[in-house]
Amino acid sequence: MTVGQGERIKSWHHAPSRPRYTPPPGAVDAHCHVFGPMAAFPFSAKAKYLPQDAGPEALFALRDHLGFTRNVIVQASCHGTDNAATLDAIRRSDGRARGVAVVDPAISREELVALHEGGMRAVRFNFLKRLVDDAPKDRFLDLAKRLADGWHVVIYFEADILAELRPFIDAIPVPVVIDHMGRPDVRQGPDGADMVAFRRLLDSRDDIWFKATCPDRLDPHGSPWDDFAGAVAPLVADYEDRVLWGTDWPHPNMQDAIPDDGHLVDMIPRIAPTAMLQRKMLIDNPMRLYWADEAVGGEAPGK
Numbered sequence: 001m002t003v004g005q006g007e008r009i010k011s012w013h014h015a016p017s018r019p020r021y022t023p024p025p026g027a028v029d030a031h032c033h034v035f036g037p038m039a040a041f042p043f044s045a046k047a048k049y050l051p052q053d054a055g056p057e058a059l060f061a062l063r064d065h066l067g068f069t070r071n072v073i074v075q076a077s078c079h080g081t082d083n084a085a086t087l088d089a090i091r092r093s094d095g096r097a098r099g100v101a102v103v104d105p106a107i108s109r110e111e112l113v114a115l116h117e118g119g120m121r122a123v124r125f126n127f128l129k130r131l132v133d134d135a136p137k138d139r140f141l142d143l144a145k146r147l148a149d150g151w152h153v154v155i156y157f158e159a160d161i162l163a164e165l166r167p168f169i170d171a172i173p174v175p176v177v178i179d180h181m182g183r184p185d186v187r188q189g190p191d192g193a194d195m196v197a198f199r200r201l202l203d204s205r206d207d208i209w210f211k212a213t214c215p216d217r218l219d220p221h222g223s224p225w226d227d228f229a230g231a232v233a234p235l236v237a238d239y240e241d242r243v244l245w246g247t248d249w250p251h252p253n254m255q256d257a258i259p260d261d262g263h264l265v266d267m268i269p270r271i272a273p274t275a276m277l278q279r280k281m282l283i284d285n286p287m288r289l290y291w292a293d294e295a296v297g298g299e300a301p302g303k
């Protein structure tokens with residue numbers, strides 16, 4: 001697809017329900033995106049989808065509606081390596097958002113410093129062929145070696161390439177966060193081949209984290225996403241200090257199965273049934289990665 005052609009798609013719920021589950025004060029939605037607004041922040045010429053505007057106002061309204069305090073905004077592939085829309089959203093958040101950037105691996109040290117000052121704390125390496133044209137492992141690795149203390153790498157891949165990616169991941173010298181657990185087939189259950197391979201990765205280092213996100217993407221049986229809950233709850237319990245959670249709003253490419261964000265929040269007690277697990281997943285763990293400069297938990301700045 002070439003951006004500028006075709007209809008702009010809408011992949012998010014027009015009126016998400018209010019969740020029955022109430023997140024603890026200080027909870028972080030650690031995986032979400034902004035789209036545009038396009039008039040101010042045009043999409044990349046290489047974008048594989050052309051969404052309607054889903055800017056910071058809508059994101060922060062959803063945050064409040066769902067009972068969250070902070071956001072980690074992940075640069076979406078439709079904006080390529082121009083992080084202006086994500087930086088603008090962070091700037092407007094009153095200190096309540098931080099970000100994950102997507103950059104040209106040749107980025108200069110000065111540009112990385114500017115991203116840090118803008119609230120970025122990680123770079124994302126996307127290996128999904130339907131989203132990006134190329135993912136040069138050698139150049140990604142060179143960049144990972146140049147990241148400042150306190151930064152990490154976020155990797156997005158599907159389960160069928162985990163084995164092939166292992167030498168690359170093993171060589172990354174900073175902490176690693178895996179998006180959507182590397183997209184396991186949750187129908188295999190908690191002891192299926194995909195989860196076993198993913199646990200082997202987690203066991204290989206103690207600085208690999210993961211997002212227990214996207215029942216809507218990973219569970220083909222749909223809401224209430226029972227297969228997702230069954231496969232993911234044991235992982236959360238066994239790796240409680242390394243798990244993050246997020247809505248994934250505005251759910252890029254999910255226009256044919258748009259999830260109700262209130263229902264997504266109601267998955268939290270099903271995968272993290274105790275108050276302690278919820279606190280770790282929603283506050284302590286994301287705070288350590290994204291707000292290491294602040295005391296863990298508590299009120300957000302500007303509140």
Ligand SMILES: O=C(O)/C=C(\CC(=O)C(=O)O)C(=O)O
Nearest residue numbers: 075076077078131248252253
């Ligand atoms: O929102 C996600 O994490 C997943 C995406 C979109 C994405 O990552 C991107 O556009 O950068 C997907 O599977 O289409």
